[in-house]
Amino acid sequence: MQFIDGGVTAPLGFTANGVLCHIKSSRKFNDTALIYSEKLCNAAGVFTQNRVKAESVKLTKKNIANGKIQAVIANSGNANCCTGKQGEENALRMAKAVEKVTGVSAENVIVCSTGVIGQQLPVEKIEENIQALKDGLSKEGHKEARIAIMTTDTEYKECAVETVIGGKTVRIGAMCKGSGMIHINLGTMLSFITTDCAVSSDILQKALYEVVEGTYNCVSIDGDTSTNDTLTVMANGMAGNSEITCENEDYGEFVKALYAICEVMAMKIAADGEGASRLIECTVKGAKDVKTARGLAKEVIGSNLVKAAMFGKDANWGRILCAMGYSGFDFTPEKTCVYFSSRKGARRYFDLGGSEKFEVAGCDKCGGKIEVFHNGVPLDFDEEKARSVLSEEAVEILVTLEDGNAEGKAWGCDLTYDYVKINGDYRT
Secondary structure, three states: OEEEOOHHHOOOOEEEEEEOOOOOOOOOOOOEEEEEEEEEEEEEEEEOOOOOOOHHHHHHHHHHOOOEEEEEEEEEEEOOOOOHHHHHHHHHHHHHHHHHHHOOOHHHEEEEEEEEOOOOOOHHHHHHHHHHHHHOOEHHHHHHHHHHOOOOOOOOEEEEEEEEEOOEEEEEEEEEEOOOOOEOOOOOOEEEEEEOOOEOHHHHHHHHHHHHOOOHHHEEOOOOOOOOOEEEEEEOOOOOOOOEOOOOHHHHHHHHHHHHHHHHHHHHHHHOOOOOOOEEEEEEEEEOOHHHHHHHHHHHHHOHHHHHHHHOOOOOHHHHHHHHHOOOOOOOHHHOEEEEEEEOOHHHHHHHOOOOOOOOOOOOOEEEEEEEEEOOEEOOOOHHHHHHHOOOOEEEEEEEOOOOOEEEEEEEEOOOHHHHHHHHOOOO
């Protein structure tokens, strides 16, 4: 398996494009994206667990229920949420606009929106530009599409992998957006995954659930679960492998590749958190089971006090133990150790495709590593060295336990003054 260029258009049969429809008058770059497959795809998805759901989420859940999808249309600048009957009609109009120019049935279109909640979507602006959106579909169009879904994101987020399954070259591509209002529970902000692998809808859904738990579901920026969270996968089978219909060796290879791409995308979201100055990765080792390890790690990176300490470059390990203590997951504090480590310039190291891993020990690019808490006892550590370690762009909080052999990771970012600035007047 290797990382490649191309994002969502890396797999065979997929094209994409993005255009500016001026959904928000102040927007200067693309705000509407289209992803298209030459063939009808098997599909799967996971969505927000927020009881308040955007109209696009409701429509997409209905359309994807039969496991068949051929196109995606997504807009930024307006969430089309809490918009009543008109919002429902506007979401359907987006799907029908795609049907008009591509011939794809509106029932086989994923519709997504992101942006301000509680304002009616000016869908006529999308309809006016839908022909140009379709006409510009191309293999290079992922560059236009990846920009179109951004809101407060400071950079686009995409990657792709290539592997061999059943003797055939298979590609998986992805693009996503997400910077704020992220505390994921079986969904992301918006994430679209494409593949030319032949895999049944049922197995695709199973693989997605399996992968999401250890990747997207382990990200927290600010503790808010969005009303629009959507993650979908489309598989058109054009790679020519024998269709994966059960949990065999080919399934294992597919899950491995899907996990790799989703892990990179999860880290990209965490690193680009609103106002963030550094990526935080928490690794918990030695837990009694994976659920506990992930749960403890997520509680640590979700703590506002831990996030604030990371912004202040303060090795306040007490906040880490406190967060673990109220997490509801079982561990033995008296057999717990805490380390801080970092990697120079690592916040964006995965932009080249994610082939590197967040390994810090013994690496010549390390910012350093320091133990601050050992088997339930505080250590007299060098505060200046700790501050130096926490000054790098990517910081790892390593927690070791002696309760078992399970390991889990979670990703977040620091809490800065800029987060409040961004969100204080987001609507106005």
